[in-house]
Amino acid sequence: MAAPFGSWTTVLTAASIIFAGLAGYKAGQLSVANQQRKTLSDAKGHEEHDQQITSGKATSQQDEDEEDEEARADGDLGSVSTHGPCKMVLVVRTDLGMTKGKIAAQCGHATLACYKTIQKANPKLLRHWEWTGQAKIALQIKSEEDILLLQATAQSLNLVARVIQDAGRTQIEAGSRTVLGIGPGPVKLIDQVTGHLKLL
Numbered sequence: 001m002a003a004p005f006g007s008w009t010t011v012l013t014a015a016s017i018i019f020a021g022l023a024g025y026k027a028g029q030l031s032v033a034n035q036q037r038k039t040l041s042d043a044k045g046h047e048e049h050d051q052q053i054t055s056g057k058a059t060s061q062q063d064e065d066e067e068d069e070e071a072r073a074d075g076d077l078g079s080v081s082t083h084g085p086c087k088m089v090l091v092v093r094t095d096l097g098m099t100k101g102k103i104a105a106q107c108g109h110a111t112l113a114c115y116k117t118i119q120k121a122n123p124k125l126l127r128h129w130e131w132t133g134q135a136k137i138a139l140q141i142k143s144e145e146d147i148l149l150l151q152a153t154a155q156s157l158n159l160v161a162r163v164i165q166d167a168g169r170t171q172i173e174a175g176s177r178t179v180l181g182i183g184p185g186p187v188k189l190i191d192q193v194t195g196h197l198k199l200l
Contacts, residue, residue, distance in 0.1 A: 164177070
């Protein structure tokens, strides 16, 4: 004898509900497991980062010693006027054959080094430069000797002057001086140092 039509519908509905419930339960378990793996992975990443920071303390001390030496060479950065237009220049060595990407990275390093220095030494000048558009000009130079001469000239005028030395991991020899960042500082003062250079 055949079952009534309504009972098959009830059986199928109940089976569908049970199947959907089990599928939802399994999906929830997978989601929780994935979240736990992500949390463990994030914790491992933070632990590795903390280890890198700890192992980098010697390098950090070395960097601080170099910054102190550079600060002594800068002269009185606080004496630079905050009136009138200001700019930063990035003087790039063209004799090294750096790619555009490498030049961009080295200019980024120089910009950050100058920014950190002026932030400590003359925050009023830094704010003035920020409020007046943060002008940055890229210039070219052909040798390491010329870059060092420009750095000394800038420092004699109490301007921030930071030379970036490459780590040598990619295109060029380790220790190569790639970019000189000067400023931010008054346009007239910086032009006394770099006014003769061509745009990059």
